[in-house]
Amino acid sequence: MDFNSLAGQETVKRILIRTVDRDCVPNSFLFYGPEGVGKWGAALALAAYLNCRNRIDGDSCGTCPPCRQIRKLQYPNLFTAIPTPPSRSDTEEIENYWEILNRKIAEPYALITGRRQMTIPVATVRQIRLSLGQKPPVDGLRVVIIEQMDRMLSGSADALLKLVEEPPSRTLIIITTSRPERIPATIVSRCRRVRFARLAGSAIKDYLVEKAGQDEKQASLLARLCHGSLGTALYLTEEDNAQDREVAKLLFKGIFLAETTEAAAEAMELLPTGDRFRLNRILAAWQTLFRDIMLLQSGARESYLANIDFVGELERLAARPVNQKALMKIPALIGSVMEDIDLNVEPNTAVAALIIEISRRITPESL
Numbered sequence: 617m618d619f620n621s622l623a624g625q626e627t628v629k630r631i632l633i634r635t636v637d638r639d640c641v642p643n644s645f646l647f648y649g650p651e652g653v654g655k656w657g658a659a660l661a662l663a664a665y666l667n668c669r670n671r672i673d674g675d676s677c678g679t680c681p682p683c684r685q686i687r688k689l690q691y692p693n694l695f696t697a698i699p700t701p702p703s704r705s706d707t708e709e710i711e712n713y714w715e716i717l718n719r720k721i722a723e724p725y726a727l728i729t730g731r732r733q734m735t736i737p738v739a740t741v742r743q744i745r746l747s748l749g750q751k752p753p754v755d756g757l758r759v760v761i762i763e764q765m766d767r768m769l770s771g772s773a774d775a776l777l778k779l780v781e782e783p784p785s786r787t788l789i790i791i792t793t794s795r796p797e798r799i800p801a802t803i804v805s806r807c808r809r810v811r812f813a814r815l816a817g818s819a820i821k822d823y824l825v826e827k828a829g830q831d832e833k834q835a836s837l838l839a840r841l842c843h844g845s846l847g848t849a850l851y852l853t854e855e856d857n858a859q860d861r862e863v864a865k866l867l868f869k870g871i872f873l874a875e876t877t878e879a880a881a882e883a884m885e886l887l888p889t890g891d892r893f894r895l896n897r898i899l900a901a902w903q904t905l906f907r908d909i910m911l912l913q914s915g916a917r918e919s920y921l922a923n924i925d926f927v928g929e930l931e932r933l934a935a936r937p938v939n940q941k942a943l944m945k946i947p948a949l950i951g952s953v954m955e956d957i958d959l960n961v962e963p964n965t966a967v968a969a970l971i972i973e974i975s976r977r978i979t980p981e982s983l
């Protein structure tokens with residue numbers, strides 16, 4: 617991974633390259649911003665740039681041994697911690713860990729997803745601390761990447777805090793997160809913060825066409841639907857997800873037109889059971905659909921809509937009288953339920969309650 621292969625994030629690239637060129641690399645970085653916008657890729661590109669033997673034009677060469685080993689996550693001075701699903705044994709844990717790392721090696725923007733709650737095991741952080749206490753196997757700066765640190769259990773966070781508080785010499789710790797508010801303040805305050813913005817549609821489209829083999833038309837649609845997250849766009853290319861999107865659209869129609877809660881309850885049967893990740897994807901699709909309805913009702917042009925393949929239906933739905941003030945608050949309401957689901961609330965119950973709540977709120981009081 618080099619800076620040149622990253623989609624967009626020009627400001628971030630400039631900051632990171634300048635930091636290295638001026639020799640003012642801090643002990644720890646906090647990369648924060650939405651998921652799927654390139655924090656992991658940037659961490660690897662930085663690790664490569666720091667260790668590359670033949671930097672060319674402000675980037676790593678991609679061909680020297682450290683560059684090649686870093687790309688395969690086999691560089692002896694690179695340590696990574698990444699959320700994994702719960703495991704029954706150490707062997708299973710290592711298998712899960714490598715399965716996820718291999719996905720990230722093949723596609724750095726791949727979202728780390730799983731049916732069950734993913735966490736960074738305490739043992740991983742302890743192991744990293746132990747390795748850092750030993751003499752480095754090769755010269756150069758050691759780099760530790762803690763991916764999605766917000767998914768760390770408190771025991772791991774304590775172990776990591778010790779590491780950040782007393783950083784071993786010649787070691788850079790890079791923490792990434794899409795939820796910086798969940799990182800202990802004691803850790804945040806010790807890191808240099810770098811913000812990652814949502815990606816421009818054009819950067820996402822180019823990546824999808826050039827690197828993910830999507831045709832132009834599909835890439836344009838995905839770039840509109842993914843709300844600036846390349847990881848989400850890639851996720852939507854998988855077959856299951858196209859199906860989820862259809863379910864999301866169908867249910868959305870049900871919710872939007874529902875005059876009784878029974879209709880909503882019927883629609884509920886279409887939802888996957890107990891799958892937090894898929895349910896949250898469906899909720900994310902609802903957010904884009906509600907935003908589109910608001911745009912249509914405020915007279916925006918079609919070209920501003922995310923769901924361009926659904927325009928006809930959206931126009932029909934937008935004609936329905938709704939409580940405008942309540943409608944404006946629905947995307948945020950959905951967002952808060954997504955957070956709850958992420959925090960271990962029983963997902964189907966939360967979605968059922970949300971459907972009833974939305975139907976209740978958007979129905980005009982006069983009806």
Ligand SMILES: [Zn+2]
Nearest residue numbers: 668677680683
């Ligand atoms: Zn190199």
